[in-house]
Amino acid sequence: MTKTAVITAQQRWEYLYTVRRSELALQDELNELGQHGWELVGFEYYKDAKGVMGWIAFLKRPSTGSKPAAAEGAADHEQHDGTQQPTREIVAEDDVFDVKQE
Numbered sequence: 001m002t003k004t005a006v007i008t009a010q011q012r013w014e015y016l017y018t019v020r021r022s023e024l025a026l027q028d029e030l031n032e033l034g035q036h037g038w039e040l041v042g043f044e045y046y047k048d049a050k051g052v053m054g055w056i057a058f059l060k061r062p063s064t065g066s067k068p069a070a071a072e073g074a075a076d077h078e079q080h081d082g083t084q085q086p087t088r089e090i091v092a093e094d095d096v097f098d099v100k101q102e
Contacts, residue, residue, distance in 0.1 A: 012063035019056050026055045037061040 016038060020026040030040055038059040047053050 012065070013060045014063045016059045016061075017056060018059070019054055021052065021054045023055065026057060030057060030059075033059060 016033070018026075018029055018033075020029060026043075034040075038061045041058050041060050043055060043057040045053065045055055
């Protein structure tokens with residue numbers, strides 16, 4: 001009896017995080033990002049350095065193999081209070097993570 005090992009290529013992922021001050025703003029953005037293939041993998045309600053409470057969400061999607069210039073569907077969004085909160089992208093490259101700020 002012979003056993004055969006099957007070796008497959010490791011799945012590569014793109015990572016993204018976004019920060020919003022309200023649940024509604026976060027929900028709207030997550031729904032939009034979900035339409036572009038992003039999957040929510042975690043979130044946290046936290047207090048920032050200025051003492052303001054907010055939501056941070058972490059997302060991933062399968063990598064296309066090339067480093068994206070900007071995450072599709074992850075452009076800056078206006079919050080419901082009228083302020084701009086940028087979305088930040090984290091991309092994996094050979095097990096080393098670079099933080100990119102737009």
